[in-house]
Amino acid sequence: MDTAVVWFRRDLRLHDNETLARALADAEEVVPLYVFDPDEYAASRYVDEPKTGPYRAEFVRESVGDLRASLRARGGDLLVRHGEPSSVVPSVAEQFGADAVYFGTHPATEELTVENATRSALADREIRVERFWTHTLYHINDLPTPVDDIDDTYTPWRKEVERNASVRDTVETPTTVPTPEFDPGEVPSLADLGVAELSVDDRAAVDPRGGETAGRERLQKYIWDDDNLRRYKKTRNGLLGEDFSSKFSAWLAQGCLSPRYVHKEVDRYESERVANDSTYWLVFELLWRDFFQFQFIKHGSDFFADGGIRGVDKRWRRDEADFRRWADGETGVPFVDANMRELNRTGYMSNRGRQNAASFLADVLGIDWRWGAAYFESRLVDYDVCSNWGNWAYQAGVGNDSRDNYFNVLGQGERYDSDADYVTHWLPELDGLPTEYAHRPWRLSEREQAEHGVQIGIDYPAPMLDVEEWYRMH
Ligand SMILES: Cc1cc2nc3c(=O)[nH]c(=O)nc-3n(C[C@H](O)[C@H](O)[C@H](O)COP(=O)(O)OP(=O)(O)OC[C@H]3O[C@@H](n4cnc5c(N)ncnc54)[C@H](O)[C@@H]3O)c2cc1C
Incomplete structure (x- = not known):
């Protein structure tokens, strides 16, 4: 294949990113693309608030900027556009004569609606899609019970998964990313996104800088430099300060950190430092995260x-x-x-x-x-x-x-x-x-x-x- 578009969604990283790795293996050149979807910044249908407020909007902007810098360091770039994915993604694919669009799929109604509209617009243009599941610890295809039949209660589900499934290895980080020449486009400002200005309070427990680089730095600091993992189970109910819990959540949510990478680092910590109920408990919490992802596939819009x-x-x-x-x-x-x-x-x-x-x-x-x-x-x-x-x-x-x-x-x-x-x-x-x-x-x-x-x-x-x-x- 000559060209594939890699549509980044909530997988804003180069490490353990199967979507990107597979596109790089299959195509001569890739067009990495991030689309700021105005609908994600529109008004909530339930309350008088925007769906995305300034803290997350800023985090996403920083994460996209960091992804672009990492791609540039590997000889590539990131194309950034602002508009509806169902029209932007096919038009970018057409512009570059791409044979296929690679992307990560996500559960939940709005995400799937966007995805399905984009897939159908691509099908109209006879452009192939390749979908990947990259945001949970356990891969959906490795669940011992098919996702539509999983237990609705956490503990039996967790026990079954722990007994009968294993976590896949992480995927190698690419060293080069060949992309064609393009006008990369600006990362939109908060004002462009229609989001209020950010005000930062110096009493904050963490200052979460978006992006894979900051996410990996946080992991390095929390687990290794400050050696917090050995006491996580005892401190995780804390309320004040940076280190009572991992604070990995924002990076996990935007896919700047892969849960499999976190798991791998916990494994390494267990063999190099200590294995105890705290080291296990961080993985236990990642399983809660997985549980809800799979529950949303099973129950869909009933959750709303x-x-x-x-x-x-x-x-x-x-x-x-x-x-x-x-x-x-x-x-x-x-x-x-x-x-x-x-x-x-x-x-x-x-x-x-x-x-x-x-x-x-x-x-x-x-x-x-x-x-x-x-x-x-x-x-x-x-x-x-x-x-x-x-x-x-x-x-x-x-x-x-x-x-x-x-x-x-x-x-x-x-x-x-x-x-x-x-x-x-x-x-x-x-x-x-x-x-x-x-x-x-x-x-x-x-x-x-x-x-x-x-x-x-x-x-x-x-x-x-x-x-x-x-x-x-x-
Ligand atoms: C009402 C409510 C709303 C929540 N909304 C979100 C949300 O939008 N996004 C989010 O990531 N978490 C959410 N959580 C779960 C949890 O509160 C946060 O993940 C956690 O506080 C983030 O801090 P941490 O990264 O330091 O967590 P840690 O204690 O260090 O846990 C490590 C990771 O495990 C996962 N995790 C931990 N607890 C849960 C849980 N109960 N459910 C799912 N995953 C979990 C997170 O990815 C977290 O980063 C919510 C919990 C409640 C009760």
Whole structure:
């Protein structure tokens, strides 16, 4: 074959990239292409927010820039276009007389709609497509049970996979990438994408620079330089700082890091340093990620129904004012508000925070969980459709677990933030309060409010409901 287009989607890397490697093996020249799809930056259909907010948009821009630099270092380049993939990809393929378009496939409705429209436009022009599955730890074709029949519950699924499947080797990173001459095009600015300017808060736990280079540096630092992997299971429920968990999520979500590469590095660490329950646990978490990817193939758009994949009949509230208070971190419940303010100012929230913020919205406020999922979609730098909607559905009791698994946000805050360092980091107006009050400021008497210089309802909101009473009743 003379020419193949390699359409990069959420696989913005050169290492362990089977799509690119196969195109390089099959064709004389490749045309690496990234398309900024305006639909990914359009308004959410659930909430008054764009689907992609500034933190993730900036991360994607940086990742695309880094991919371009890596391709240039190998004698190639990256063609960047802004428009609908179903018209841009075929027109690029035609322009270069390509025989085929190579790309990675992704589950979930919108991704598949884009993919199917692009495939059909390519078929009309008699251009072949080659699809690859490159974003999970276990390859979809290696699952012991066909994906449509997999267990809906994590633990039996995980055990079966651990027993009866193995992780494939990573694919070699290419040393040269021969591309024809082309006008590469500019990476669009945030303004071009219609995204608000980014504001960076110096209290952020991580400063996730997009791209494969930064992702690999983070892995090197977390696992090897700072030797954090040996204690991951003990620290992973932390809330403050860079190293309580890996922070690999944004790079995994855009495919700047391959999960198989992470797995390989964990293996190497286990043979060179230590193998313990922490080293295993990072892989265990990557399996959660896989689980949701495969669940989305199995259940498709049912994941976006208010009753979820189990068709749960629950009446959700759709109160916009209450939703806004939650979204803005103004509920008056510090553990929820601190997490939401961290999300709003940085694009990141810990797993513990996500579980609690989601539970508060869906369980305590009884608001449509999809509004929360859509809000996270807009704000998270590491947003991944399957991990986000799958975890939200799970937390709202309409997904992959039928147990009632609500979180008591007061108990959780006091347990995981026992000295209130986290809440006061994000809610400095509560700084200096005794821990008990920092988590339950409504208990301050008027005299104590005056003593500590905090007026509830003025410096910090009064709670939007009697949350202690709510937990007593449920
Ligand atoms: C309501 C809710 C929404 C979420 N939305 C997303 C999302 O959009 N994108 C996303 O990557 N994760 C999501 N998660 C999962 C999890 O919170 C994040 O992956 C994690 O906090 C990212 O930080 P980390 O990389 O330091 O994680 P680590 O603890 O270091 O875990 C390592 C990796 O394992 C994967 N992982 C860990 N926990 C989960 C999980 N529960 N489900 C799926 N994968 C997991 C991630 O890829 C993560 O990077 C969500 C969880 C909840 C409860």
